[in-house]
Every structure is written in structure tokens, then in C-alpha cells.
Amino acid sequence: MDDPLLIFDCDGVLIDSEAIYLEVEFDFLRSKDIEVERDWYVGQFMALAQDKWRAKLSDLLLEKTGTPLTDDDYTALKSVSRRRVLEEVRPIAGVDTLLKAMAAPRCVASSTQMPFLPLKLEQAGLARFFGDGVYSGDMVENGKPAPDLFAYAAEKMGYAAEACITVEDSANGVRGAKAAGQFVIGFTGGGHWTDKSGAALSDAGADHVVTSHAELADWLAANTGAMRA
Structure with a gap:
């Protein structure tokens, strides 16, 4: 070309910044007693549009815990991720x-x-x-x-x-x-x-x-x- x-x-x-997002998301999953393989998570979740990412994460929580992602959890995840990215980017x-x-x-x-x-x-x-x-x-x-x-x-x-x-x-x-x-x-x-x-x-x-x-x-x-x- x-x-x-x-x-x-x-x-x-x-x-x-992806390492920051992953750290925040894995901390959240561990707080719910969810363990997933890192490479699988990266392949499935990274770069998804926000609506798709939120729906997919909610499905994962529902499968593993019986409870979907709450609005409060989603808001907290976004808040922590954005704060850390701006501080550490x-x-x-x-x-x-x-x-x-x-x-x-x-x-x-x-x-x-x-x-x-x-x-x-x-x-x-x-x-x-x-x-x-x-x-x-x-x-x-x-x-x-x-x-x-x-x-x-x-x-x-x-x-x-x-x-x-x-x-x-x-x-x-x-x-x-x-x-x-x-x-x-x-x-x-x-x-x-x-x-x-x-x-x-x-x-x-x-x-x-x-x-x-x-x-x-x-x-x-x-x-x-x-x-x-």
C-alpha cells in the first residue's frame, strides 16, 4: 500500500491500559469467588463493545453464582477502572x-x-x-x-x-x-x-x-x- x-x-x-482493566476485573471476579483461566477471559472479553461486555460478564456471574451482574457492581467496576487508568496510564x-x-x-x-x-x-x-x-x-x-x-x-x-x-x-x-x-x-x-x-x-x-x-x-x-x- x-x-x-x-x-x-x-x-x-x-x-x-489493558493490564489495568484485567487486574480490576479479576479482582472483582475473585471477590465473587470466581476463578477463570486468564487466556480464555482475554480471548472472550477483551475489546468487546461495552453492552456486549456487560452482558457477557453478567452471564458469567449468573452461571457461576446464580446471580447476574448488578447495576451497582457494573458502576463500581467502571469507576475503579477509569480512575486507575487516568492515574496510571x-x-x-x-x-x-x-x-x-x-x-x-x-x-x-x-x-x-x-x-x-x-x-x-x-x-x-x-x-x-x-x-x-x-x-x-x-x-x-x-x-x-x-x-x-x-x-x-x-x-x-x-x-x-x-x-x-x-x-x-x-x-x-x-x-x-x-x-x-x-x-x-x-x-x-x-x-x-x-x-x-x-x-x-x-x-x-x-x-x-x-x-x-x-x-x-x-x-x-x-x-x-x-x-x-
């Missing part, structure tokens, strides 16, 4: 260097609700790289793993699906971007990834997997016109 659009997920790709190593060196247009497509999405990008010092190109699952009828958000972002940026390269760290995100007809790079550079090979992302359909933003920059330079000469 000589002139691609880069579509970035936020959590786990731009900011190192930091950009993924190398992302600032990557974005500064990119010549290609770029945008964000995240399941994070508005207005929290631009707030945490600003807190991490990355909002300046994206301007108005920040798109939330709130903006479409069906969030990840549906293709709607990726298609919406491409349309708003004025690019056809085949000219888009999406960078995702979750199987649900990979599935959504592939369903939208986009080229997908799986990213395992976030602190939540233990299997840096990204086998789960490849299995979900990722066309290529990178372990860092430096590796992503090298791949883009070798295969596209996205980087400055």
Missing part, C-alpha cells in the same frame, strides 16, 4: 516515535465510550497525533467484534477498506477489522500480553503480528508508503 490509512485500537496498542513504549515518523493519515477506533476515549488519549500525551480522527463504539450500532466501527472509521477518513491497515491487540478487534475487509496487524507489545507470538491473533485472522512499535515501524517502512523517508 503506497498511501494507507492506519487505524489504531487504543487500549493495549496506543496506551498500556502511560503510552506503549515506542508509540510516540512511531507516530512522529509516520507520513500516513491515522485514526483511532476503540470500544471505549465517549468522552472517556479522548480524555485518556490526552492524559497519555497522544491526542495531538489524531485530531478529530477518534472513533468510539458509541458511534455505531454494533461494536467489536462486528465490523461496523472499522468501516465507520474508514468512511469518515475517506478511505476504502482495502487501503486500511488496522493495528489490534485483541482477537475480537482482529475479527471485526477483517470482517470490514481491512489488512490487520496483530500487536503484542502491551503489558498484558504473555504470548508475544500472537498465536491467538493469528488464529483470529491477523495478516501479520508485531511485538513492538519499533517492529511495526520497520514493517511499515518495508511494505508501505506510511513512513517518512
Whole structure:
């Protein structure tokens, strides 16, 4: 691709926040005496649209305890997660260097609700790289793993699906971007990834997997016109 659009997920790709979300969610599950396998949970829950995530978590609680997720529990989970993300958020190593060196247009497509999405990008010092190109699952009828958000972002940026390269760290995100007809790079550079090979992302359909933003920059330079000469 000589002139691609880069579509970035936020959590786990731009900011190192997924480990925080997982810690909060596993603390909550343990408070309910629920133990689940981490890789299973990551594959099932990560990057889901908020309504899908809430429904799925409620189903898990109902199955394990006989009681679904309450409104109070959901509100408390969101409150703790958001507070900790804003207090602890930091950009993924190398992302600032990557974005500064990119010549290609770029945008964000995240399941994070508005207005929290631009707030945490600003807190991490990355909002300046994206301007108005920040798109939330709130903006479409069906969030990840549906293709709607990726298609919406491409349309708003004025690019056809085949000219888009999406960078995702979750199987649900990979599935959504592939369903939208986009080229997908799986990213395992976030602190939540233990299997840096990204086998789960490849299995979900990722066309290529990178372990860092430096590796992503090298791949883009070798295969596209996205980087400055």
C-alpha cells in the first residue's frame, strides 16, 4: 500500500491500559469467588463493545453464582477502572516515535465510550497525533467484534477498506477489522500480553503480528508508503 490509512485500537496498542482493566476485573471476579483461566477471559472479553461486555460478564456471574451482574457492581467496576487508568496510564513504549515518523493519515477506533476515549488519549500525551480522527463504539450500532466501527472509521477518513491497515491487540478487534475487509496487524507489545507470538491473533485472522512499535515501524517502512523517508 503506497498511501494507507492506519487505524489504531487504543487500549493495549496506543496506551498500556489493558493490564489495568484485567487486574480490576479479576479482582472483582475473585471477590465473587470466581476463578477463570486468564487466556480464555482475554480471548472472550477483551475489546468487546461495552453492552456486549456487560452482558457477557453478567452471564458469567449468573452461571457461576446464580446471580447476574448488578447495576451497582457494573458502576463500581467502571469507576475503579477509569480512575486507575487516568492515574496510571502511560503510552506503549515506542508509540510516540512511531507516530512522529509516520507520513500516513491515522485514526483511532476503540470500544471505549465517549468522552472517556479522548480524555485518556490526552492524559497519555497522544491526542495531538489524531485530531478529530477518534472513533468510539458509541458511534455505531454494533461494536467489536462486528465490523461496523472499522468501516465507520474508514468512511469518515475517506478511505476504502482495502487501503486500511488496522493495528489490534485483541482477537475480537482482529475479527471485526477483517470482517470490514481491512489488512490487520496483530500487536503484542502491551503489558498484558504473555504470548508475544500472537498465536491467538493469528488464529483470529491477523495478516501479520508485531511485538513492538519499533517492529511495526520497520514493517511499515518495508511494505508501505506510511513512513517518512
